[in-house]
Amino acid sequence: MEPLERYRPIIDDFEAFLEACQRPLGNAVRVNTIKASADRAVATLEEEGVGFERADWNPNVIRLETDSPGSTWSSFHGFTHGQEEVSVVPPVVLDPQPGERVWDACAAPGGKATQLAALMDDRGTVVANDSNLGRLSALRFNAERLGATALAVTNQDARNYSLKPFDFDAFDRSLVDAPCSCEGTIRKNPDTLDGWTEEHMHSVAGVQKGILRRAIQATREGGTIVYSTCTFAPEENEAVVNHVLETEDCRVREFDLALEHSPGVTEWDGEAYDESLERAARIYPHQNDTGGFFVAKLEVGA
Amino acid sequence: MSGDNDNVGRRFDRLPATAAERTVDGRATREEVVDYFETRFAIPAETFDEYTFWEKGSGKIWVYAGEAPSPLEIEAIGMTCLRTRQEHWKPTTDAVQRFGTHADRCVIELDREEAARFVAGEDQELEWDGDWGYLIAAHEVAGAVEPLGVGLYVHGEFRSMVPKGRQRDLER
Ligand SMILES: C[S@@+](CC[C@H](N)C(=O)[O-])C[C@H]1O[C@@H](n2cnc3c(N)ncnc32)[C@H](O)[C@@H]1O
Numbered sequence: 001m002e003p004l005e006r007y008r009p010i011i012d013d014f015e016a017f018l019e020a021c022q023r024p025l026g027n028a029v030r031v032n033t034i035k036a037s038a039d040r041a042v043a044t045l046e047e048e049g050v051g052f053e054r055a056d057w058n059p060n061v062i063r064l065e066t067d068s069p070g071s072t073w074s075s076f077h078g079f080t081h082g083q084e085e086v087s088v089v090p091p092v093v094l095d096p097q098p099g100e101r102v103w104d105a106c107a108a109p110g111g112k113a114t115q116l117a118a119l120m121d122d123r124g125t126v127v128a129n130d131s132n133l134g135r136l137s138a139l140r141f142n143a144e145r146l147g148a149t150a151l152a153v154t155n156q157d158a159r160n161y162s163l164k165p166f167d168f169d170a171f172d173r174s175l176v177d178a179p180c181s182c183e184g185t186i187r188k189n190p191d192t193l194d195g196w197t198e199e200h201m202h203s204v205a206g207v208q209k210g211i212l213r214r215a216i217q218a219t220r221e222g223g224t225i226v227y228s229t230c231t232f233a234p235e236e237n238e239a240v241v242n243h244v245l246e247t248e249d250c251r252v253r254e255f256d257l258a259l260e261h262s263p264g265v266t267e268w269d270g271e272a273y274d275e276s277l278e279r280a281a282r283i284y285p286h287q288n289d290t291g292g293f294f295v296a297k298l299e300v301g302a
Numbered sequence: 303m304s305g306d307n308d309n310v311g312r313r314f315d316r317l318p319a320t321a322a323e324r325t326v327d328g329r330a331t332r333e334e335v336v337d338y339f340e341t342r343f344a345i346p347a348e349t350f351d352e353y354t355f356w357e358k359g360s361g362k363i364w365v366y367a368g369e370a371p372s373p374l375e376i377e378a379i380g381m382t383c384l385r386t387r388q389e390h391w392k393p394t395t396d397a398v399q400r401f402g403t404h405a406d407r408c409v410i411e412l413d414r415e416e417a418a419r420f421v422a423g424e425d426q427e428l429e430w431d432g433d434w435g436y437l438i439a440a441h442e443v444a445g446a447v448e449p450l451g452v453g454l455y456v457h458g459e460f461r462s463m464v465p466k467g468r469q470r471d472l473e474r
Pocket of ligand 1: 105106111112113130135157158159178207211
């Protein structure tokens, strides 16, 4: 818990935050609308006697009362996919449309890439990329089980991503669900903070800036980018977005989010960030009884 | 000699529309693939109107909804749907789950107990008076029939073809 102390100044009700971070997290699933409607998925769970509760902010998020969410008929049929509740947020904010060209720069193991395909009615092109080949095999397994046919899978370093394999030269939308120090997953992995060092955080931030920069370059004028992490550190969140505001042609956009959240910070550790970073969302574990997440929405060009 | 017209193992090639456009010996055509699903399982040909079919390696067919030029050297596109280089073509579990809801022929309906055995990868004795060979296994879920995967029916026995990594022990 100690590395979290540094966030005391920016988190309201810090004690509730710490307390929530120590509670284990339940099992949530997302309805895979490529294969079943939310009603059908819910009816399937009911039929097999799995207890559940539906999230009130999104019709496709279901909290399960079972320890093995992967061993249900609903999961075997690909009606549902185990995905942390807050992890459903970034694709919803990106809001991809059927037929579009969408890039998921850091896609493995594919929870969000398959969600992007589902949001597009599995029509269009979702380029799911990851630099880690082993993790890509998990992504491919998930994509096939969920029946996502709009995915094209590539294995590149997103920082200097090449669109050469394809016939088009820009995406309509891009998701950068960046590698990060994962502080927000502490409820799932209690030892996630064990190896925490400031050095590591700064080196990850460098990678994040590189990937987000490339995503902005690879997205068409007027296109949308969502930057997300599952960590609290402003160095990996607002500071990364602030960096691209200074170096690339883009701006931060407002968005609606039905989950309780806090605005992005504009001051941290003696540094000031662009005022527009207030439009980003910080979701803390104690606000909705979930994991933690950071989400910012950007638009390319003026 | 390995020229442009060979079947290159690491790359995706879009299937030719018909035999007249075929440049690689033995490669299935789009027409044959759509025909196979229609003849064997009565999946209407229109089901695949918005999809393209691709081959990577020998006889492994992929179905894809997105855009891409051919040939294409990336990790994957869409999903594997069919193996064509044996005498009897074999659809994949995941493709059958994805497109099998449109099937109306060579679909064997299982009860819950039989479905659970199938999903666990077990073979079982079953009555079936249709064609032998690869069948779509299905069962009723929440009021509608839902495909489970592919099984091989021979001599009164139905063999589950659910791959190891997809097998589950589910409530019977
Ligand atoms: C937070 S995870 C992505 C989770 C994924 N979006 C999902 O919803 O399932 C971050 C991913 O970034 C990948 N990654 C790390 N550095 C990368 C780079 N330079 N280029 C592309 N991917 C990278 C990691 O392999 C990891 O899979």
